[in-house]
Amino acid sequence: MQSTFAGANVRLKDIASLQSARDNQLLGYGLIVGLQGTGDSLRNSPFTEQSLRAMLQNLGIATEGGQTRSQNIAAVLVTATLPPFASLGSRIDVTVSSLGDASSLRGGTLVMTSLAGADGEIYAVAQGSVIVSGITAEADAATLQSGVTTTGRLPGGAIIEREIPAKFKSTNELVFQLRNPDFSTAVGIADTINKYALNRYGQGIATARDSSSIHVTKLPNQDLARLMSELEGLIVSTDSPAKVVVNERTGTIVIGHNVKISRVAVSHGTLTVQVTETPTVVQPLPFSDGVTAVEPLSDITAGVDGGQVAILDGPDLRTLVAGLNTIGVKPDGIIAILQGMKSAGALQAELVLQ
Template structure:
């Protein structure tokens, strides 16, 4: 029953959109110049309620704490610190394109030592560097943690990940990434999913628009992912892209079946086809039961009480269903799998068997 519901929902969601549904260019492609940059930094989270790093197992936390105090003009003593309200963390963030100095972005905070929770902590001012080693942002603020951990003498309960969290708007941009688009003579679009057919359709849609708007064909596909567009004269970079990013294009892609064996998830693309094949699916269950018996000696005999082993073996094989699958479209394929009445893990095994038999006309991706 669960398998039928699973496949019915899958079919309904997939068939809700017609094959080759049109999408905006902005949804299937992105500007090459409009890219994010990753930032990373090392910092300290303070104010924890006894859930910080144990300084014996995390000596770098103590070193960082002493260095911070010295930078603040506080001389630390030579003895070892015993504070448990400090944790060393790695701070990461994505620097969006075209961002200017003074803007704020979110940052993620993850524990580096053996802290048990970052709940209630505050991230101390942490510089964030890019791959070139330069500082582009500075992060500071209260850490928001969604998970929690409760521990007693005999049991520990943990929900979520209490050793990582976020600081919303916690980083201030100190330096912008130089990416001036006004001096560029062309735009470069990159498809999110590489496909030659989609690239050609995007170039044709842009050429149809620019032919009537500017009197010239300005787009040219270069490969399965890249489309280069010449910028016409007399119009700004931003205005020109704003005009073409909402053009509708029918995207295409290879037929693909994605299987996640850990969660039992199966996603079947709309273009998946199956050649005519017969499938039999059944399970064999063998049950072995050990029931030792106590054997008593005869009265007035010199025998001894003994234990006699007794083993009972049962084999149960439910009637295996045989279904004939011939998938000219997704609806027929899902209906055929529904007739088998198997669970999602059985569907995964069936799809793998169909692929091994050479009857699955699609790429099988195992995750």
């Protein structure tokens, strides 16, 4: 019997990935040329000059006995992600980030750079024009900057030169890994796959091994690629534990739909103290020996903003948010209230502070 629980209905491919289909990170060191005086100052970035001399020597150009003062070159780290089942000759996106004191990579061209994996083998070669989204404008008395100009991208800038051996066809099972592990979701996915397999093949083929993996057994004379295409489009239900995520730096609050609270009274108020200085000028009497003086006059008032008491008893997210809004608190106040409710044991959810 298929498991049923509250949650979103999504495709299997949107919440799980194939275990044998993993990404691999690539890294390389390269030079960007063609900058309009916004590159590394070679005196402050000696590795850039060393790389430039090495590149020119490889091209058969002698560079001994001279100093290079060009600021049209920048040393960068080149990163890329090699997707699963990538074939020879296909292209992948590349990101470049400045290593020296270059002010902008706009208008530059990345020179041929080898990208290696964690095993030291070269899997791709990158080269091409760099696209920078940030802008910088400077004048004598003002500077305008939008975005980051020392990082850029090369869409399709790397060509794959080596394939990673894939074990997809040589296995007898498919293993789906959940991006958000949960036992209820894993069991529900296995039930959905088995219901589909019973109608199509006459037997169940899926088993939930733990909270993050579902194993699907291949039947005799069955093609794994075709089976994968059939299963990844199945509509499955998802579930997740009750969580409240707050970020005190940005004031962001994310409350999950399963969050519930016990009956609790909440009061939130802020003490405001206002000091007003109104000095008074005092003039002496006529024909007296007095002098003009300034007499200080201070007025201090104190008050409390808010201070309302609300009774919160929420079986769902809507009740919780509506109850907090009745107090009229701001996000920072809501964060403090949530922390207090958690300490009091009234918040029936995990409170995650970022």
